[in-house]
Amino acid sequence: MGKENLNDLRAFVTVARERSFTRAAAQLGLSRSALSHAMAGLEARLGVRLFTRTTRSVSTTEAGARLLDAVAPRLDEIELELDSLSAMRDKPAGTVRITAHDHAIATILWPRLLPLLRQYPDIRIEFSVDYALTDIAAHRYDAGVRNGNSVDKDMIAVRIAPDLRMAVVASPGYLAGKPLPATPHDLTDHRCINLRLPTHGGLYVWEFEKHGQTVDVRVTGQTVFNNTLLMLQAALDGMGFAYMPLDLAQPLIEQGRLVPALQDWWPLFPGYHLYYANRRQLAPALRLVIDALRWREG
Structure with a gap:
């Protein structure tokens, strides 16, 4: 039949x-x-x-x-x-592999995806901390996270966070007996905590902006990290000024554990975007991840 x-x-x-x-x-x-x-x-x-x-x-x-x-x-x-x-x-399953900054994982991805993991026990998410401009297709990632101005044009980008304000901070212990810098160039007279970027192997140049004027400063110090959370810890331990996302530093500024400097020069960058390859059909698990991370203003 x-x-x-x-x-x-x-x-x-x-x-x-x-x-x-x-x-x-x-x-x-x-x-x-x-x-x-x-x-x-x-x-x-x-x-x-x-x-x-x-x-x-x-x-x-x-x-x-x-x-x-x-x-x-x-x-x-x-x-x-x-x-x-x-x-x-109705209960999607499978593994979603995401590459992102540690800051993005700690402040955005993990808080928003934890409820999803609890709701769908058959979904697995693999996080990879990476500051490089990773080719997600070549490294078999399902998605990546970057600032909005550094997403490849052939990728689909979804905003997952508001614009990102950077801050310059140091501990009260480090600043004891020292004047606060008045301009970004004054940082060259201070110890600073550097970030090494894996993409080119060089140290990140601190970027500043005020009334349309931009200034780049190469800083020096005793410590170099490739991890924002470790830079924060070094700043708390008195190793000098650190350049980091304001939302990470703000609670410690309010507690008096960190002191802000050069507030008029703090730049604003396009916020984090989740990017993924343009496919006709997305796996149900990835679709749920995208929806959970999508930025909804207000």
């Missing part, structure tokens, strides 16, 4: 179990005449009678009973498997 007859087999099983064309038709969402016509067609194709019909009841013939015993369990198994597939759709 052709695949197109599976609906007729399900209709046959329903009639046989209900022992009524009327009740079976209601259950299947068909008219009684349409169901009767379908069963007549099935009997004609098989060349046997399947039902004995009276004015008050419907019962299976010997051939009908044999078909019922053979087909009903298999149709039930098919429906069970289809239900399982629907459950997989």
Whole structure:
């Protein structure tokens, strides 16, 4: 029999179990005449009678009973498997690999994706801390996070955070007996905590902006890191000035554990964006991750 007859087999099983064309038709969402016509067609194709019909009841013939015993369990198994597939759709599974800065992971990705992980226990997320401009396709990542002005044009970018304000801070212990810098160039007279970027292997040049004027300063100090959270710890430990996201430093400024400097020069950068390859169909798990991270202003 052709695949197109599976609906007729399900209709046959329903009639046989209900022992009524009327009740079976209601259950299947068909008219009684349409169901009767379908069963007549099935009997004609098989060349046997399947039902004995009276004015008050419907019962299976010997051939009908044999078909019922053979087909009903298999149709039930098919429906069970289809239900399982629907459950997989409703409860997506799989691994989503994301490369991002430690700051983006700690302040945005982890807080927003933790509820998703709790809601969907079959979803797994792999975070990779990386300051390089990673080629996500070449390294088999599903998505990456960068500032909005550094996303490749052939990628789809979704904003996941507001614009990013950078700050310059140092501990009260380091500043004891020292004047605060009045201009960005005054930082060259201070110890500073450097960040090494893996993309070019060089030290990050601190960028400043005031009234449309931009200034870049190369700073020096005793310590170099490739991790923002470690730079923060070094600043707290009195190793000099650090250049870092304001949202990371602000609570410590309010607690008096860090002192801000050069506030008029703090630059504003485009906020973090999640980027991923342009695909016709996204995996359900990745789609949920994108939706959970999408920035919704207000």
